């Protein structure tokens with residue numbers, strides 16, 4: 001299990017720069033090693049912190065045609081719905097970079113629009129399995145055939161939820177499926193699909209970006225001391241997990257870490 005590294009930023013601008021650097025460095029590494037870079041996005045504010053990646057030198061250094069984009073969780077709705085994580089990422093980021101459309105793997109359009117969470121989760125798992133068979137996604141070598149993504153970019157809610165794994169909900173205990181669903185999410189909208197914890201933790205690199213007012217500070221402290229029942233406290237990675245925090249989010253941590 002990779003130890004959690006924490007970096008605290010004075011400004012949102014500094015965080016966005018570091019996030020862009022981190023992503024661009026990993027894209028070079030993986031494109032050199034295997035000609036493919038698999039990136040997994042979440043919803044929420046994260047997309048708004050990716051803006052630096054749209055500018056030089058980062059935008060020019062990334063081989064966008066080799067990037068493959070997935071979602072760690074998605075709201076079960078149409079692609080054009082204001083709730084859609086795909087729409088959020090597409091409008092705010094993906095439409096501005098030359099990632100080939102066939103490398104962008106959104107929730108099944110029809111099942112999303114119909115609101116069929118269970119089938120949409122199954123279909124997304126099938127999609128991941130197909131990409132593993134085509135060697136686009138790697139397989140995690142240390143255990144039972146779970147997929148291994150290169151980089152996942154995650155966020156955390158004030159209750160300590162990450163992706164669509166919420167405190168007190170059973171989805172966090174799933175050990176077999178790759179993708180599961182929830183129909184009573186405490187954060188609206190209620191229907192969502194989500195990667196399961198084993199899949200999330202098999203990723204090579206996990207970045208948890210938390211910028212907030214003081215709202216998330218208690219959950220950040222609880223997660224980083226692995227307090228039971230805080231889903232984000234169970235986040236790890238194969239190689240490295242890094243928490244990108246602002247000072248408010250880090251304010252309840254004892255003896256914290258490097259400040260940029």
Ligand SMILES: O=C(O)[C@H](O)[C@@H](O)[C@H](O)[C@H](O)COP(=O)(O)O
Nearest residue numbers: 042043044045155156157162163
């Ligand atoms: O679809 C979603 O809602 C997310 O993937 C969710 O897990 C999000 O990352 C956190 O709730 C943090 O959201 P904020 O960054 O907006 O606080």
